[in-house]
Amino acid sequence: MPQPLADVLAEVRTLLLDPALTRAVAAGRRRGQTPSVTRAELRPVALKGGPKLQIVTDDGARPFTRNVTFGDEAAAAVDELLAEPFGNWHVETSSATVQVRITKKGDAQVHRSAAVTTGDLAHDRTKQWLLDPGDPLFSVIGGNAAKRRQVDAFLRALAATLPEELPTPLRVVDLGCGNAYLTFAAYRYLAGRGAKVEVVGVDVREDQRVRNTAVAADLGCADDVTFVAGTIEDASLPFTPDLVLALHACDTATDQALARAVRWEADWVLAAPCCHHDIAAQLKGSPAPAPFGELTRHAIMRERFADVLTDSLRASLLRLHGYRVEVVEFIDSAHTPRNLLLRARRTDAAPTPAQREEYETLTGQWSVTPALEKLLS
Ligand SMILES: C[S@@+](CC[C@H](N)C(=O)[O-])C[C@H]1O[C@@H](n2cnc3c(N)ncnc32)[C@H](O)[C@@H]1O
Known part of the structure; x- marks a missing residue:
């Protein structure tokens, strides 16, 4: 208060x-x-x-x-x-x-x-x-220990994804940025490494745009960190980003973010998926291939399996589109169950026939068509 x-x-x-x-x-x-x-x-x-x-x-x-x-x-x-x-x-x-x-x-x-x-x-x-606990950002977003740990875990994942020498300018988009505390954390960390950093946060909510723009002014970075009210699918950006962030964007909003990243040919992508409904719904509507019936018989198991299958297929599709992908724990699962992070770096390596076949066999056997596949086709 x-x-x-x-x-x-x-x-x-x-x-x-x-x-x-x-x-x-x-x-x-x-x-x-x-x-x-x-x-x-x-x-x-x-x-x-x-x-x-x-x-x-x-x-x-x-x-x-x-x-x-x-x-x-x-x-x-x-x-x-x-x-x-x-x-x-x-x-x-x-x-x-x-x-x-x-x-x-x-x-x-x-x-x-x-x-x-x-x-x-x-x-x-x-x-x-990685970001000084005395950074003014924490005065704005609140600096309790859990938040600092989450920011730090995110920045460590970011640091592990990017090269030692950052391109300058480094152009970043955060798709589904919400109240943007990770957007600002990324900016302050990357700018602190000496790069000229330009960031755009996209969220469908106009009230978030207004609020986040005011926070950027408070933090003295309004020229470099701007916000757009629009959808992940088609918000227009002032630049083509090098780095795409999509953190806890709901359900297929993560797929939309990944699809845009691929189309932009972004060099780096960090996506922490949120809820998964798309594949779970498809699994419910079709029988599991033998002998995997047990995996989807009970709703709780089906949901968990659907989460794993969804993110495996996302990783696989990114690989087929020239990205090297790692899936890592984002932050301690005690903090949030949404703790998986897809970390991708564009290499432009052509997919091998074995990679294609693996993807097609997996989707074929389970009779699923991931949202990301549709978006990229
Ligand atoms: C759970 S919040 C995550 C916010 C932030 N990225 C974080 O990790 O703290 C998801 C945000 O994505 C936004 N969002 C969901 N679907 C979207 C879409 N299709 N286009 C733009 N924003 C979207 C929501 O308005 C919400 O602010």
């Missing part, structure tokens, strides 16, 4: 001036306002002359560092920063993490959690997370 901004900033002020502070970051901007610096980072440092509060501000061109003495000097510097119209504050102390996002109405959305790490925070962070 939003809280009065003044009260929350008073709490942030106390934390920033407390010796238990580990690190704090201010970034983004409030609606219609622009801070004099794009980002400010504060941390206590031990210098020869005694403990100081280090403040690093960035004007977009270069960082500027100063070390101020705790007491009046630090209080004045902190007050100056709190008066800036930043859109987010992320404050870590030895015992807690407080994230603040200033809403369009000028209130504060606050998320408080236990400290994310102990010990050498900077070292732990580099070791554990």
Whole structure:
């Protein structure tokens, strides 16, 4: 629930001036306002002359560092920063993490959690997370441990799919982006690797387009991350993407995304399928080939088998269209049962006769025609 901004900033002020502070970051901007610096980072440092509060501000061109003495000097510097119209504050102390996002109405959305790490925070962070837990993105999407883990697992899969040297510009589309937190995570991670990244998120819901566009402005990346309200099948994009994401797009929306990726000749595709109904319905309507009747006799078994068959056939079809495909666990199944990820890289290798035959035998024996096959034919 939003809280009065003044009260929350008073709490942030106390934390920033407390010796238990580990690190704090201010970034983004409030609606219609622009801070004099794009980002400010504060941390206590031990210098020869005694403990100081280090403040690093960035004007977009270069960082500027100063070390101020705790007491009046630090209080004045902190007050100056709190008066800036930043859109987010992320404050870590030895015992807690407080994230603040200033809403369009000028209130504060606050998320408080236990400290994310102990010990050498900077070292732990580099070791554990691909996207800094202090990234302003987490102030926007909420930074609880489960969400950080999901973002991190997704970014690790992305990193494992892409080459060491990224093309620049790297053009990305996220089909069925929803509230786009993985879209933004991909952008911030890839841009952090030094590539010029352009991202378009597509979702059929106009309200998501409006909301996500506002988030992009808050995060200061509205020029690079844009949103389109339209369908996966035919939304028009400002570019042909190199990388296609389709994460938890429902049922055959995943097939539509894969079909578009193939037609665009996208170099990389990451798809985490969601619910599977298409093949399950086809299995229900026709007898299983001998001796596999037991696999589809009971509804729960039929559904699970249909999930596996659907994604196997998707992988197979992508291979027939010149992709090298891996199917991996997306994130820990304790987090969500929708935890499978199809990871594909275009090689343009021609399919072998054995691969074709395997696909045709499998679909023929089970009397199924996958949605993706129809879309690609
Ligand atoms: C379960 S959400 C997943 C959101 C996001 N990709 C994620 O993983 O957090 C699926 C989203 O896909 C959108 N969607 C489903 N079918 C679509 C279609 N045919 N065209 C465009 N968007 C679609 C829905 O509106 C919804 O926002």
